[in-house]
Amino acid sequence: MAEAVMNYDEAISKFDPVLGLEVHVELGTHTKMFCGCSTVFGAAPNTHVCPVCLGLPGALPALNKIGVESAIRIGLALNCEIAQWCRFARKNYFYPDMPKNFQTSQYDEPIAFEGYLDVDIDTDEGRKTFRVPIERAHMEEDTGKNSHVGGATGRIHGADYSLVDYNRAGIPLIEIVTKPITGTGKYAPEVAKAYVAALRDILRGLGVSDVKMEQGSLRCDVNLSLRETPESKLGTRSETKNVNSLRSVERAVRYEVTRHAARLTAGDSIVQETRHWHEDTGISTSGRPKSDAEDYRYFPEPDLLPIAPSREWVEELRAALPENPAVRRARLVADWGLSEIDMNTVVNSGALNLIVEAVSAGVEPAAARKWWTGELSRIANDRGLEIDDVPVTPADLKRLEELISSGALNDKLARQALEGLVSGEGDIDAIVKARGLAVVSDDGPLLAAIDKALAADPAVAETIKSGKLAAAGSVVGAVMKATRGQADAARVRELLFEKLGVSE
Amino acid sequence: MSDLIRKDASELAGLVSSGEVSAVEVAQAHLDRIAAVDGAVHAFLHVDTKGALASAAAVDVKVKAGDKLSVLAGVPLGLKDILATNGLPTTCGSKVLAGWIPPYDATVVTKLREAGIVILGKTNMDEFAMGSSTEHSAFGPTHNPWDLERIPGGSGGGSSACVSAFEAPLAIGTDTGGSIRQPAAVTGSVGVKPTYGGVSRYGLVALASSLDQAGPCARNVLDTALLHSVIAGYDPMDSTSINSPVPDVISAAKRGDIKGMKVGVVKELGGEGYQAGVRSRFDESVALIESLGAQVVEVSCPSFPAALAAYYLILPSEASSNLAKFDGIRFGNRVGDDGTKSVEQVMSETRAAGFGPEVIRRIILGTYALSAGYYDAYYGQAQKVRTLIKQDFDAAFAKVDVLISPTAPTTAFKIGEKLDDPLAMYLNDVATIPVNMAGLPGMSLPIGLAPEDNLPVGLQIIAPAMADDRLYNVGAAIERELLAKWGGPILGLAPELAGA
């Protein structure tokens, strides 16, 4: 049942929101955190398992070094300190999706701590930067996945039986936890969203995760509390789980502000609990109550050695970090002379890196952007390909542009050449040759085609001569059709007007 | 009964590799012995007749082909039922695992198989290695071949009993607080707990991860060394395994020269609380060591009296977490799943029915010790004691090459005698526990019978980490003198078992 809420503006006028965000990122390592099993998503249930990730008696974990490296790189990209020495711990609790009935995680010794991430949002006073303080980023293993069969809700209550798939068990996770985020005022929802978006961009730039919120490789929990004034002590918080899209992050914060405000104003207290976010209805519902007394009996994992990343290694990783996505974006906007809206189109197409590569191969930024956000995005979409998997290299685009500027290809032919590339018909020159793609530059065949078009529609010549030049379009179109697009449309128009004795 | 069963492992290996005796004959002789006496001893939980004969036959094929064989090829062995064996039951002495067949081999098992060692079956043990008498096995106790009314030690009583009852010349045990050494002491056999990390723990069902270590059991020092060399070595599957060369235990066992060595007697491990006959045999050993040209000095390790208490916080803490996986969901016995109960109820009923009282006692103890608000006072404090124990050992080994003490305070006691008194039971391991707390290697060597009860007494030898070879050197030196004095192995003095 929906709870009472208060109008957002009113709520914000009465209370000061304090945010906290916990983000779980599934790392894109080929193998799991403590065994050699594959991490590929979507395999048949319980096929990516072994004695280690099933927690069979006697099996022991062996640490995935790439997992540790990714954790350090994430820490560095979030301006964190990297621990000189840290350990894994066991978080003990019984649940069937956890093979060992403890989760191997980090507790009081995270690999990265004390960082921050600056995010920009639009405010009434223009664009403004908020600094989100980061408490820690730590390594842990994912659990398996339960599905509850039968019953109406898909929840465990009322189900006929439950199935567990352990393919996900042991996949490396990094949990990134902010400190309480204060001072956002009414912009709390926007800051939350901008933080998760910026984090996603950084993780994507690092290449450590595919950060697909819809597939659960990036999962967000939103903590929120209200206090009367920025000077008051922190209020009781709620923890909203399953907030799995950027839009939901913003909405969940907004909803919780209005819900807390209504309760507090009515004199009710906030229950410290986990809440479930419902994407469809845009509200959260109460989950299980959570108390600080919940006891996971953490202790250092005796089956793993402490991790002591050498300073040389950390510095090596720091030096090799990619440019911060926000900084890079600002640089490219300036270099390429784009508007923020153009840049959004580029980023949303997922082709930013591809465009950057094409530009550094010598393709004009405008052209590279046009092909990747236009024709190549369409081809990817039609063929169900990820944009990164479209087999067009920067060199291909460069050659294509050369042929266009020399007049050997026009726009339409160039698109056909790209189709050929994606279909694996060879390189650009081979395709142009094999498909016979060449602009017809000899006037003879064009004049013949014009004559034919005029003969087919005797009235049109008079119309054009009478000054209605727009009517020329149908003749040019007929000629282009007859030449299978290989004519230069401008030249056809020119020849037509010459023939009819009309000047433009 | 074939005389093959009384031969040493090294001798059997020689007979097999020279083709004088087939490995199948050797295996069959031991299987016959098991059939004859194990009804009384109950060292085995599971005998793999078919598998044993098949792996023996495979060795014979290699002998015929003239292939190079490893040092113990064709020699039979009893394997403690806590090591995972692909296709063979692995119960850990617990009902909760009854019927479980692992889909994989422990690294130790892989090494045994690769060496052509013939695994006869799985040996009895206290449930999940919790105990010092093998009385806590869910499948009934093992009996000491010296006196069937007495305990064979524990937790690895099945392994020590099968060796001393001539059912197998070799066995693998595991030692968390003395479970190889104390059974060796009370059965008149040799047992070694290697340096922590010296032998892979992959596939060893964990009791206490930071203390557990698999090791060799045999009837003499050389056989123990040969088996040690087969199972030791770095394993990337075990993160706590040590990546450095295995100490040359075989050469040390052949050398047996302690002239000029410094040997420390641990003051805190002896005296009051130790049976008179244990003390007298120990004192004789000290004299023997001096007579061999070693210098014996007394060494004090002031933290050792706190070791037992600290151990009984660390062990249950780790065990409470290690044993959480036994819930009936993925493997083993499931109890109470009648379709009406919640998963929590089924887990709870499975655990209540599957675990015996000693296991439940320690899980509760460990759960309590790790609880918020108690962690620092119990687990945290115990870890500090552990550090102090290590420092005591470091200080001692700055002065001496090896340390010695009695292995156990008493000889084998009667079955049932201490079953209702956990503390009395725990005291059996008072001398062996500090070694596990510091991750050091330790040996128990038979040094005679206590005059008052004619039961075996063991000498414990302790060396610094990764100096396991010192154990064998010292053990071999003492053994040579004692064999001469006794006119043969001490196990020759054990009464012949009925049925044999």
Ligand SMILES: [Zn+2]
């Ligand atoms: Zn696995």
